[in-house]
Amino acid sequence: MEFLDFKNQVHQKFGLDLNSYKKKQLKRRLDNLLVKKKIANYGQFFKIITDDRKEYHNFLDYLTINVSEFFRDAKMFAVLEDKVMPELMAKTVDLKMWSAACSIGAEPYSLAIIMNELKPGSAYKIDATDLDQSILQKAQQGEYNLDAVKNISKLRLKKYFLEQSNKYLIKPEIKNKIKYRQHDLLADNYPRGYDLILCRNVTIYFVREAQDKINRQFSESLNPGGYLFIGGSETIFNYAEFGLEKIYPCFYQKK
Numbered sequence: 001m002e003f004l005d006f007k008n009q010v011h012q013k014f015g016l017d018l019n020s021y022k023k024k025q026l027k028r029r030l031d032n033l034l035v036k037k038k039i040a041n042y043g044q045f046f047k048i049i050t051d052d053r054k055e056y057h058n059f060l061d062y063l064t065i066n067v068s069e070f071f072r073d074a075k076m077f078a079v080l081e082d083k084v085m086p087e088l089m090a091k092t093v094d095l096k097m098w099s100a101a102c103s104i105g106a107e108p109y110s111l112a113i114i115m116n117e118l119k120p121g122s123a124y125k126i127d128a129t130d131l132d133q134s135i136l137q138k139a140q141q142g143e144y145n146l147d148a149v150k151n152i153s154k155l156r157l158k159k160y161f162l163e164q165s166n167k168y169l170i171k172p173e174i175k176n177k178i179k180y181r182q183h184d185l186l187a188d189n190y191p192r193g194y195d196l197i198l199c200r201n202v203t204i205y206f207v208r209e210a211q212d213k214i215n216r217q218f219s220e221s222l223n224p225g226g227y228l229f230i231g232g233s234e235t236i237f238n239y240a241e242f243g244l245e246k247i248y249p250c251f252y253q254k255k
């Protein structure tokens with residue numbers, strides 16, 4: 001089976017559209033995986049992931065690169081905490097927020113920590129979604145190594161985590177603020193009515209057409225005045241087409 005057939009079969013069988021991922025990057029990663037697993041060709045690989053659900057999930061894990069950490073790009077999170085959140089809080093009391101492609105949960109928990117710092121006890125909602133079910137389970141467990149929490153001050157670490165044999169467990173009062181569910185940015189409907197959407201370090205893997213579709217849908221999901229917060233190595237060049245305005249690096253506001 002050629003790579004192209006593999007992509008089509010995966011789309012048919014699992015509804016996963018690999019055509020939206022950047023081709024060269026994707027092919028290089030998957031070629032490496034086949035070598036690593038001593039799999040002869042894409043036909044054999046397709047059979048493996050079709051016969052064994054666990055293998056399909058391993059494939060998803062590998063494909064989607066789950067790397068994340070708390071307050072990733074500390075400077076941009078400072079803009080979120082010092083400028084964007086106070087502006088949003090001044091306008092709306094019960095903010096609705098969405099961390100899309102949330103990976104291990106470090107991103108939505110960072111947001112909940114900011115909310116607690118700025119307005120303890122305030123009413124707000126944080127939805128957190130990812131394509132990968134197994135990473136959502138990890139996020140729900142809320143257990144991290146030192147590397148994931150390296151951007152957090154000692155004071156906040158003590159306040160929001162329990163330390164247990166070199167692991168940092170997010171405290172229940174923060175954990176309970178997040179509602180996790182599976183969502184595929186490339187295939188599922190986008191919920192609406194958000195004041196803030198974080199979608200960081202994922203669209204970089206997608207082709208331009210898919211990026212445009214995603215950004216258009218995010219804009220439709222935002223309330224007027226709401227913000228989209230993207231990753232430090234991502235840019236939306238045609239933001240005006242989607243009814244967005246660039247306010248700070250990484251932050252786009254719905255008009």
Ligand SMILES: C[S@@+](CC[C@H](N)C(=O)[O-])C[C@H]1O[C@@H](n2cnc3c(N)ncnc32)[C@H](O)[C@@H]1O
Pocket residue numbers: 064065066067068069072100101102103104107129130131132135183184185186199200201202231
């Ligand atoms: C590099 S992590 C980014 C995590 C976090 N947003 C951050 O910036 O630290 C990328 C995440 O995107 C998720 N992902 C990849 N393709 C996706 C898709 N089509 N829909 C939703 N999530 C996807 C992966 O499972 C992974 O958890």
